[in-house]
Amino acid sequence: MAEVKVGLQDVVIATTEICSIDGQRGILTYRGYNIHDLAEHSTFEEVVYLLWYGRLPRPAELDELRRQLVEHRPIAPEMVDLLKRLPPPQHPMETLRTAVSALSLYDPEAEDMSLEANRRKALRLTGQMGTIVAAFGRIRDGQEPIPPDPNLNHAANFLYMLTGQAPDAETARHFDVALILHADHSFNASTFAARVTASTLSDMHSAITSAIGTLKGPLHGGANEQVMRMLLEIQTLDRVDDHIHRLLAEKKKIMGFGHRVYHTEDPRATVLRKMSEALGRRHHDTRWFEMSKRIEELMIREKKLNANVDFYSASAYYVMGIPVDLYPLIFAVSRISGWTAHVLEQYANNKLIRPLAEYTGPTNQKYVPIDQR
Numbered sequence: 001m002a003e004v005k006v007g008l009q010d011v012v013i014a015t016t017e018i019c020s021i022d023g024q025r026g027i028l029t030y031r032g033y034n035i036h037d038l039a040e041h042s043t044f045e046e047v048v049y050l051l052w053y054g055r056l057p058r059p060a061e062l063d064e065l066r067r068q069l070v071e072h073r074p075i076a077p078e079m080v081d082l083l084k085r086l087p088p089p090q091h092p093m094e095t096l097r098t099a100v101s102a103l104s105l106y107d108p109e110a111e112d113m114s115l116e117a118n119r120r121k122a123l124r125l126t127g128q129m130g131t132i133v134a135a136f137g138r139i140r141d142g143q144e145p146i147p148p149d150p151n152l153n154h155a156a157n158f159l160y161m162l163t164g165q166a167p168d169a170e171t172a173r174h175f176d177v178a179l180i181l182h183a184d185h186s187f188n189a190s191t192f193a194a195r196v197t198a199s200t201l202s203d204m205h206s207a208i209t210s211a212i213g214t215l216k217g218p219l220h221g222g223a224n225e226q227v228m229r230m231l232l233e234i235q236t237l238d239r240v241d242d243h244i245h246r247l248l249a250e251k252k253k254i255m256g257f258g259h260r261v262y263h264t265e266d267p268r269a270t271v272l273r274k275m276s277e278a279l280g281r282r283h284h285d286t287r288w289f290e291m292s293k294r295i296e297e298l299m300i301r302e303k304k305l306n307a308n309v310d311f312y313s314a315s316a317y318y319v320m321g322i323p324v325d326l327y328p329l330i331f332a333v334s335r336i337s338g339w340t341a342h343v344l345e346q347y348a349n350n351k352l353i354r355p356l357a358e359y360t361g362p363t364n365q366k367y368v369p370i371d372q373r
Helices: 035-041 044-053 059-071 077-085 092-106 115-139 154-163 169-181 189-199 204-215 223-234 237-249 267-282 287-303 309-320 324-348
Strands: 019-022 027-030
Touching: 027 035, 027 044, 027 267, 035 169, 035 267, 044 059, 044 115, 044 154, 044 169, 044 324, 059 115, 077 092, 077 115, 092 115, 092 204, 092 324, 115 154, 115 204, 115 324, 154 169, 169 267, 169 309, 169 324, 189 204, 189 324, 204 324, 223 237, 223 287, 223 309, 223 324, 237 287, 267 287, 267 309, 287 309, 309 324
Parallel strands: none
Antiparallel strands: 019 027
């Protein structure tokens, strides 16, 4: 009998040039660039170019990518009408999944599988993802969507479309860094789902829809939403210890801790911890950061589990004014860059992804006619 690796844990199924993770040392790189260097010096648009083309852009190339993303931010009026006509979802991820699938119906190159067409589809999807999320966020609150502002970068424009106010430079930069940190993470569940779909030579919109459906699961994209709901339930720092000890005694999972890949601190959490504290101080509300820091201390002491990318992103987004149930959708606004990079890589050297399974059911069954059962 072959060894079964449940959940494909530690199974290497392909090669990639996009992203590398050293789980023992807590190192994450995009195309060889350390995530800490990118978070400190880069921009989301520059990271998008890096993920798609394998190198950092020259100034003219970055300007052109920015221009193209701005050009492709608007969504068709029919898409806005669709968002208005869809029934209230159980969770906003359902609306995003439906909307991205519908985008293919308005994309003239939806079935064109050439490299040039797929790169243009990646541009459109990356430009439009934030517009869809922001439009949904406003429509469900009874407000009209706000058109994209071509004078704002990708991060600032999203916050503007969502809230109606252009963010200050510091908040916009924090959100830009958050998008960088979430842009890719190798063969995570949603990226792998996208690559499986792409390996059948299905179209890019189908692959991204598969990724969004996978991201919807609370064990993947929904974790930071659950972290913030826990913080809101606790409310004050003096209630943290009792709440966490009760959850641990009841053997309930505390979201935002531990990671399948990292055996030390998630390097993205290192950046987000500082971001959560800085945003709290800027907005004169450090309560959520202080509660998060205490929970982290307890989890390290009691369970020897480190915070992952989801833990401090929750309090950072909350102080930015982003609605809690939109957190998984924010993940998609960033990760669309990595998803599309992986889909392009899959198409470039494709082989159908079709693993085997070890059968453990009954054998040698004898068929019994229905009138004798």
